[in-house]
Amino acid sequence: MLLSMTGYGRASSVYDGKTITIEVRSLNSKFTDLRFKIPQNYRDREPDMRKIITEIAQRGKIDITVDIKSMNGDSEYALNQALFTKYYKELKELSKNLEMPPSDIMQAILRIPNVIATGDEDVDEEEWQAVSNTLKEALENFTNFRKAEGQAMEEDCRMRTGIIQKLLEEVEPHETKRIERLRTKILKHMEEYVGKDNIDANRFEQEILYYLEKIDITEEKVRLSQHCKYFNEELGKKETLKGRKLNFISQEMGREINTLGSKANSSDIQKIVVQMKDELEKIKEQVANTV
Numbered sequence: 001m002l003l004s005m006t007g008y009g010r011a012s013s014v015y016d017g018k019t020i021t022i023e024v025r026s027l028n029s030k031f032t033d034l035r036f037k038i039p040q041n042y043r044d045r046e047p048d049m050r051k052i053i054t055e056i057a058q059r060g061k062i063d064i065t066v067d068i069k070s071m072n073g074d075s076e077y078a079l080n081q082a083l084f085t086k087y088y089k090e091l092k093e094l095s096k097n098l099e100m101p102p103s104d105i106m107q108a109i110l111r112i113p114n115v116i117a118t119g120d121e122d123v124d125e126e127e128w129q130a131v132s133n134t135l136k137e138a139l140e141n142f143t144n145f146r147k148a149e150g151q152a153m154e155e156d157c158r159m160r161t162g163i164i165q166k167l168l169e170e171v172e173p174h175e176t177k178r179i180e181r182l183r184t185k186i187l188k189h190m191e192e193y194v195g196k197d198n199i200d201a202n203r204f205e206q207e208i209l210y211y212l213e214k215i216d217i218t219e220e221k222v223r224l225s226q227h228c229k230y231f232n233e234e235l236g237k238k239e240t241l242k243g244r245k246l247n248f249i250s251q252e253m254g255r256e257i258n259t260l261g262s263k264a265n266s267s268d269i270q271k272i273v274v275q276m277k278d279e280l281e282k283i284k285e286q287v288a289n290t291v
Helices: 039-056 081-097 105-108 125-194 200-215 218-238 243-263 267-287
Strands: 007-016 018-027 032-037 061-071 077-078 116-118
Touching: 007 125, 018 039, 018 125, 039 061, 039 125, 061 125, 077 125, 081 105, 081 116, 125 200, 125 218, 125 267, 218 243, 243 267
Parallel strands: 032 061
Antiparallel strands: 007 018, 018 061, 077 116
């Protein structure tokens, strides 16, 4: 089973006249990178949230937003009137001295830290439990999203490894032709340079064998086939954290395809190799987005 590294999950609940809404989003990342946007009075609970998330979410650049609003209208936010007044008087005086229009002073002040004060009361254990349960529900939805994406990615990867294996079977008919072409090419050169009557038949056959060994692609075909099977076996395993391993296998597949192309000595085989590379690149794109 594959898990997509991109995902989204959301959950809401109500506790003690407050609406708790939690969203979890993730993008590609080689490591687990958590970023929180939570109320100020929940900062001391961040390590607990981090532990819950890392146990479930695994790899990815993950953004967590926790929004807690009062249903009774008594907002968790309040205006620090004394500080606002102080800034307003100073900015108004400054704009006057600089002969600047005092436009948008209020908007500018509201963006200054501590002008808008957040609730800083301690979070009791029952409220934290409600937030924790909502977070777990959001993570469950998040995981289900990743599984659905991963299933589609797995099917696509299996299809493309199957195409590579079929293309590999198409190589064999062209191998006999390239051997005949090689024999004809070498014989023609020898006749041109040493003369037809001066060709040593035994030496000629030795040269043919030497070049055949150089361009033999049997090992590459066998290894590529094995890598494709191994890749599909890993796809079928129950563990979810396997993006790195699949990436390593796809790199090995690429090495064999490249070697096959360099030893092909046949335009027909080269065309097949190009098709293989195209399918492999699409596999790598999918693997790069897996956990």
